[in-house]
Amino acid sequence: MPVARPESSDARIIAHVDMDCFYVQVEQRKQPELRGLPTAVVQYNEWKGGALIAVGYEARKFGVNRHMRGHEAKEACPQINLVQVPVARGKADLSTYRNAGSEVVSILSRKGRCERASIDEVYLDLTDAAKAMLAENPPERLEAVDEDALKSHILGLKNEIGSDAKANVREWLCRSDADHRDKLLACGALIVAELRMQVLKETEFTCSAGVAHNKMLAKLASAMNKPAQQTVVPFSSVKGLLESLPVKKMKQLGGKLGTSLQNELGVNTIGDLLKFSEDKLQELYGVNTG
Structure with a gap:
C-alpha cells in the first residue's frame, strides 16, 4: 500500500496542554484545605493502601512517586494525604476528573480546535488564531507583553550570565525580522499563555504547555518545564532537540x-x-x- 505523505507542517501552530497533577488538583479544589499539603490520589483497590495514580508536587519532594502504593507513600512521607478515587458499582468512577477536564477543553476551544488526548491532556490547533493575530495585531507592535508569556522557555534561546531572561524572551517574541514560522510561533506562545491564565482564573487549575509546529514536538515540549510553564520549539531548534x-x-x-x-x-x-x-x-x- 502507498505511504501517505503529509504536507509540510512548518506553518501549523500546535499546542499540547498538559494539566499539572490533575487528579490531585481536582481533589484540592473540592477540599481547599489540602492545597499546599503533600497529597496523592489512590486507586479504589485498597490493597497495601491503594495504587498511587497521581502525586502532587509537594509529596514528590519527599520521594513519593506513582510506582508506590499507599503504605509506601506513608513511609516516605508520613504527613501525606491520600485521597481515594470515587467508586461507583464497585469500580473506579472517573467522571469527576473527566468533567473537570471538559471545563478546561471548553476554555481552550475558544481559540482553536481541540483534540482530547486523555482526561488531563489536550492538543490544540492554533494555526488560524495565530495567523489572525499576525495579520491584525502582530507581537512586534505590542506595547506590553503578558507576564506569563515572558516566562516562556524558548528552545535555543541563549541567556547570557547576568542577562534579563524575560527581556530576552520579549525580544524573541517581538522580533520584526523573524521568519514567518517564528512569528506564527510567537503568536501561538502569546495565545497559549493567555489561555493558561484563563484556565487558572475560571477553574483554579494550573497547566503546562508545549508550542510547536506539530503534535509530536508539542507533546515533547510540554513535559520539559513543569508545573505551570510553557515551552516553545522554534524550527531551528528541532534538530538539536532530537539529536x-x-x-x-x-x-x-x-x-x-x-x-x-x-x-x-x-x-x-x-x-x-x-x-x-x-x-x-x-x-x-x-x-x-x-
Whole structure:
C-alpha cells in the first residue's frame, strides 16, 4: 500500500496542554484545605493502601512517586494525604476528573480546535488564531507583553550570565525580522499563555504547555518545564532537540519497537535513528512502520 505523505507542517501552530497533577488538583479544589499539603490520589483497590495514580508536587519532594502504593507513600512521607478515587458499582468512577477536564477543553476551544488526548491532556490547533493575530495585531507592535508569556522557555534561546531572561524572551517574541514560522510561533506562545491564565482564573487549575509546529514536538515540549510553564520549539531548534533525545521518549517508540531499535540497530537516541535512511528502515521494518 502507498505511504501517505503529509504536507509540510512548518506553518501549523500546535499546542499540547498538559494539566499539572490533575487528579490531585481536582481533589484540592473540592477540599481547599489540602492545597499546599503533600497529597496523592489512590486507586479504589485498597490493597497495601491503594495504587498511587497521581502525586502532587509537594509529596514528590519527599520521594513519593506513582510506582508506590499507599503504605509506601506513608513511609516516605508520613504527613501525606491520600485521597481515594470515587467508586461507583464497585469500580473506579472517573467522571469527576473527566468533567473537570471538559471545563478546561471548553476554555481552550475558544481559540482553536481541540483534540482530547486523555482526561488531563489536550492538543490544540492554533494555526488560524495565530495567523489572525499576525495579520491584525502582530507581537512586534505590542506595547506590553503578558507576564506569563515572558516566562516562556524558548528552545535555543541563549541567556547570557547576568542577562534579563524575560527581556530576552520579549525580544524573541517581538522580533520584526523573524521568519514567518517564528512569528506564527510567537503568536501561538502569546495565545497559549493567555489561555493558561484563563484556565487558572475560571477553574483554579494550573497547566503546562508545549508550542510547536506539530503534535509530536508539542507533546515533547510540554513535559520539559513543569508545573505551570510553557515551552516553545522554534524550527531551528528541532534538530538539536532530537539529536540527544532518548529513543524511548518518542511517541510510539517506547515499547517493543523502541527496544528492537536499541538491540538490533544500536539506536539509543533519535540522533542515532536519523542516521538511517527511510529506505533502510522500510527494508528492516516494513513499508509503513519504516
